[in-house]
Structures are given as structure tokens and as C-alpha cells.
Amino acid sequence: QQQVKQSPQSLIVQKGGISIINCAYENTAFDYFPWYQQFPGKGPALLIAIRPDVSEKKEGRFTISFNKSAKQFSLHIMDSQPGDSATYFCAARDDKIIFGKGTRLHILP
Amino acid sequence: GAGVSQSPSNKVTEKGKDVELRCDPISGHTALYWYRQSLGQGLEFLIYFQGNSAPDKSGLPSDRFSAERTGGSVSTLTIQRTQQEDSAVYLCASSRYSGRQDTQYFGPGTRLTVL
Numbered sequence: 001q002q003q004v005k006q007s008p009q010s011l012i013v014q015k016g017g018i019s020i021i022n023c024a025y026e027n028t029a030f031d032y033f034p035w036y037q038q039f040p041g042k043g044p045a046l047l048i049a050i051r052p053d054v055s056e057k058k059e060g061r062f063t064i065s066f067n068k069s070a071k072q073f074s075l076h077i078m079d080s081q082p083g084d085s086a087t088y089f090c091a092a093r094d095d096k097i098i099f100g101k102g103t104r105l106h107i108l109p
Numbered sequence: 110g111a112g113v114s115q116s117p118s119n120k121v122t123e124k125g126k127d128v129e130l131r132c133d134p135i136s137g138h139t140a141l142y143w144y145r146q147s148l149g150q151g152l153e154f155l156i157y158f159q160g161n162s163a164p165d166k167s168g169l170p171s172d173r174f175s176a177e178r179t180g181g182s183v184s185t186l187t188i189q190r191t192q193q194e195d196s197a198v199y200l201c202a203s204s205r206y207s208g209r210q211d212t213q214y215f216g217p218g219t220r221l222t223v224l
Contacts, residue, residue, distance in 0.1 A: 006151075032210050043113070043200050043215030044152070051210075089151060096165070097213065099144075101151035 003027055004092050006100030014108050019077040021103045023090035026071065030092035035064065035075050036099075038087045047088070048075070080107045111135065113216035115201050121222045122191055130186045130219045134203030141184050142213060143176055146198040155199075158184065159207045191223045 005024045013019045023033075031052060036044035050057045050064040050073065057064045063076040077084055085107045090100040114133045122128050134141050143155040154168040158178040169175070173191075178184040188195055198220050202213040 034212075036215075041217065043202070043217050045215065046212050049210070093210075096154055096157065098154075099152040 003098045004090060004100045006090050006103060008103060009101070010104040010106070012106045012108060013080045015080065015082060017080050017107075019075075019080045019084065019105055019107070021075045021088055021090065021105070022072065023074065023092075023100050024070075024072045025092045027092070027094065027098075028071070029094040030098075032093040033064070033066065033073050034091050034093070034097070035062075036089040036091065038089065038102075044089055077105075080105075082107045082109045113201055113203055113214050115199075115216040115219050117219060118217065119220045119222075121224065123224050124193060125190055127187065127189045128191055128221065130188075130199050130221070132184045132186070132201030132203075132216060134182065134184070134201070135205075135214055136182075138203035138205050138214075139181070140204045140207040140211070140213075141178055142202040142204075143184070143186050144200045144202065145170075146200055146218065147196075152200065155186070157207075188221075191221075193223050196221055196223045 034049035035047045037047040038044040048059050048062050050066050052068050061078045066073045087102045087104050089102045091097045116131045139160045141158045144152045146152050156176045157165040173189045176186045198218040200218045202215045204211040204213045
């Protein structure tokens with residue numbers, strides 16, 4: 001059973017547009033929700049994270065929106081740039097981190 | 110270096126051979142994790158070490174997989190009698206502690222290809 005469902009699998013966005021990646025979870029014991037960014041040939045790196053006691057967290061152009069009642073959270077990348085092209089993983093953690101399957105984002109120049 | 114390092118970066122082996130993958134965590138990090146990344150499958154948890162506690166091996170897919178961590182630092186993941194389905198990128202991560210909000214820092218991975 002997939003505990004963290006991520007969509008879409010791939011996403012193409014024009015430069016300057018908004019990229020949106022969605023995730024849903026089932027386990028209400030999850031209490032920490034990080035997003036990781038992975039460039040080709042590199043390991044994932046923490047991008048931004050949120051706790052379920054807040055509905056939104058913003059860091060620069062990156063925003064996490066969190067809906068506890070719906071058990072959903074999403075990553076918004078504002079003013080998307082070609083350098084944002086990467087694979088993004090949402091994750092949720094109780095005793096271990098459970099990762100979504102990833103979204104391959106491509107920003108058109 | 111300051112980050113997590115893994116070796117080798119690439120490994121090609123024949124079916125049935127044993128392989129060893131190495132991870133050097135960030136100095137002072139007490140927690141170490143191994144993941145497997147297959148195409149389109151995200152990151153699959155394999156095993157977790159925390160200090161001197163018994164490792165959490167709940168993610169190991171079969172008894173062909175084993176891992177050890179010597180001296181609380183370097184870790185080796187061993188795959189015996191490799192199969193083609195073992196082909197994947199194996200990622201190691203470390204964190205200062207094992208708290209739920211402790212950031213995991215990933216290495217660049219070892220790409221394993223089993224012919």
C-alpha cells in the first residue's frame with residue numbers, strides 16, 4: 001500500500017509560471033512533511049518542510065500548502081526557472097520517512 | 110569532505126556475484142539510512158542505524174541484502190547473489206540525530222547494474 005501518493009509523475013511549465021505538485025497521505029501519525037529536490041546524478045536534498053500545525057510555509061519562491069483535514073499537501077514553485085528543473089519528492093514521517101514516487105519537473109526556457 | 114560520500118559511484122556486475130557498497134556519513138551524525146531508488150519508484154527504505162541500537166532492517170527486500178556499520182561511522186551494504194531486479198541507485202543518508210525533524214543529508218548514490 002502506497003502511503004504517500006504524489007502527482008503528477010511529470011510536469012512541464014513555462015518559465016515564469018507556477019509549478020504545482022500534489023501529495024496525499026493516509027497515516028494520521030505522520031507529523032512532519034518534507035519536500036526533497038533531486039538533480040540528475042545527485043542525491044535528494046531537503047528543499048522545504050512543514051509540520052501539520054501550520055497551513056502554509058513559504059521560503060522564497062517555494063511554498064508548501066497543507067490541508068490536514070483532507071490529508072493533502074502541495075508544493076508551489078512561483079516564477080519557475082529553468083534551474084528548477086529537477087525531480088521533486090514529497091515525504092511524510094512518523095518513525096521513518098516515506099517518500100512519494102517523485103515528480104519530474106521541466107521548466108521551458 | 111563535508112557531505113555524505115558513497116563509493117563506488119557506478120558498479121556493473123554479473124548476475125550471481127556479490128557486491129559491496131560503501132557509505133561515509135557526515136562526521137558526528139549518529140543516524141544512517143540506506144535507500145534504493147528504482148526508475149519511477151521513488152525512494153524505498155532499506156535499513157536504518159542509530160548509534161549503538163540494533164538496526165531497523167524492516168525494509169530489506171530479501172535475506173540477500175545485509176548491512177553493517179562499523180564504529181558508528183562507515184556503513185557497507187552487501188548484496189549477495191545479485192539479480193537483475195537489484196539494478197537501481199542505492200542512496201545513503203545521514204542525520205545528526207534520529208528525531209523526526211532531523212534533516213537527512215543524502216550522498217550521490219551508487220548506480221548498480223546487474224547484467
